[in-house]
Amino acid sequence: MLAKLKLSELVDEIKNAIQGRFEGETFWITTQIIDVKKQAAARRCYLKFIEKENNLITTEIRGVFWSNYYSQLEDFEKFTKQNFADGIEITCNVRVKFHPKYGFSLEVLQIDFAYTLGTLEIERQQTLDRLLKENPTTIRLVDGFYRTFNNCLPLPLVIQRIALITAPNSDGQRDFSQELEKNKHGYAFSMKEFLTPIQGDTAHQLILQQLLLIEQGKQNFDVVAIVRGGGSQTDFKPFDDYELSRCVAAFPLPVIAGIGHDRNTSIVDMMSRQQKTPTKVASLLVDHNFEFENRLLALKDRFFDIVKQLMQKAKNDLKEMTRLVKLSSPxxxxxxxxxxxxxxxxxxxxxxxxxxxxxxxxxxxxxxxxxxxxxxxxx
Amino acid sequence: MKTDLTYDEAYSNLEELVIQIEDDSIQLDTLADKVKQANALIEICETKLRKIETDVEKASGSH
Structure with a gap:
């Protein structure tokens, strides 16, 4: 009779074999991720690593970030401005684990941001190239800068009627409104809000819809402001979208973007007038009107200086006349x-x-x- | 004077007045009228800068 093993004994042998091969070793892999389940409170994240061939998954293994390494995931989002979410490709350092109950998994120790940044940059460059190629009348590259129909539109002398695209109850919305309302010159502004989610997979479509709505009533506005607050969780992708960027580049009202980021410039920024933050967009508008008022007051001064000169001259002429008359009087x-x-x-x-x-x-x-x-x- | 002037109209009208009075052949008896016009133009701009006309809000929709 053959010797029978208990399941645990076999699994232990498997475990020992795997440990013998992989213990203490780490590996760099490039892989796509799916089924990402973040547990921010517990600082854990479960996911699957997959590889596809002809759109079919040919390799799949479970993966996990334990709390010690959860900050890698947060840093990834901070540096790449991209959500750590299903479908993206990452390069990461892992170690192989085998658990008698849960089986194989790869524990993530580190993510290579540079790899993802590089991929993003390539995608971005492809979008930019396509924008240039397919929209030669509205987008041109001049001395390294994107000159678009939109960012070459002159601003009106005074900007007072603003179409604001922003997320409801967001920091960006609040910062922008406050900066406008408390402006020290007491300038009046009228603002109509076009609220939409500004992050997430469909954000670019929703923002585009709001732009088209504004375009229908464009005679009611001087400019469009697109603002959102800063913060590390900001997802950059909607603002690198081809369709949205193309619409902004050809938009008939000047678009001023305050998308709230210091490191990077999105494509929408390049197609419009870029200000780094919502507050800066608001100060730009206030300063613009202040500049007009200064010009107006300078013109006023010039006018009244001339009036004064004319009056002085008339007075002098009269005095001279009086003197002459007096000289020749009997x-x-x-x-x-x-x-x-x-x-x-x-x-x-x-x-x-x-x-x-x-x-x-x-x-x-x-x-x-x-x-x-x-x-x-x-x- | 029209009070619904745009900033562009108001500004260029004021510029025009400056040019007129810079001309040596200005008749002094027209000066008072020009001063009055200039003051009105400046007043219109200053008011508009600080007070949005109600029809602008109406035009931009209800909220």
Whole structure:
């Protein structure tokens, strides 16, 4: 009779064989992930690593992040601006574990962010290339910058009517509204909110829908602001979407993006006017209006300076005129010792009218001399 | 004067007034009128900057 083993004895042998081969070793693998189940409170995450061939899963193994390594997952989201979620490909360092009850699994010790960043960057570049290629009239690359129909649109002299795309009750919405309302110049703004989730798999479609809604009533707005708050959990992907980026690039109202990120620039940012945060978008609007008011007041000063000059000149002209009139007035002349000659009550200016024996009055300053002409001679 | 001027109209009207009074042939008796116009234009802009007209809010929908 053959010796029979208990199941546990066989499994123990398997375990020993595996440990003998894999104990103390770690491996770098590149793999797709699915069935990601994050347990943030317990700081654990269960998932599956898979490999596909012709869209069929050919290899699959369970994986886990224990609490010691959970921060890797958080850092991954922080640095790559991408959710750690089903379908993405990662490169990570794992060790092989075998449990008598749960079987094989790979414990994740580390994620290679650079790999994912690299993949994202390639995808992004592909989207940018496609945007350029398929939209030559609205998107051009000039000196390393994307010049789009939208970001070349001039801003109106004053911006007051704002279409705001943001997530409901978000930090971004609050920061933006507060900054506008408490602006120190007391400028008035009217704001209509177009609320939509701004993260997640369908966010880019939902944002696009809001843009199209705004476009229908574009005469009611000066600009579109797209804002969201910062934070480490921000998912960047919606703002790298081709369709959304294309719509922004050709949008008829200036779009100002405050998507809240310091490290990276999304494609939507490049297609529009980029400000880093919602607060900065709001200050841009306030400053823009302040600049207009300054220009207006400078023009006002110039106007009234000229008015003042004109009045001063008129006053000076009048003064000069008065002086001339005074200089030529009889009183001034008499004061200087000249006399006015009168014959028959008329002032004599032409000596031809004076004859010998003419009765002539010489009017001096205080007296009149009555005289008779006795002789006329040439000088 | 129209009070529903746009900022562009108001600003360019004011610029036009400046040009007019910079001209040497300005008649002094028209100056008072131009000062009045300039003041009105500035007033319109300053008011608009700080007070949104109600029809703007109406036009942008109800909320």
């Amino acid at each position: 009183d001034t002349i008499l004061n200087k010792g000249f006399a006015i000659l009168l014959i028959n009550g008329k002032i004599v200016t032409d000596p031809k009218n004076i004859h010998e024996n003419s009765q002539m009055l010489a009017v001096l300053k205080n007296e009149i001399i009555h005289s008779t002409v006795t002789k006329k001679t040439k000088k």
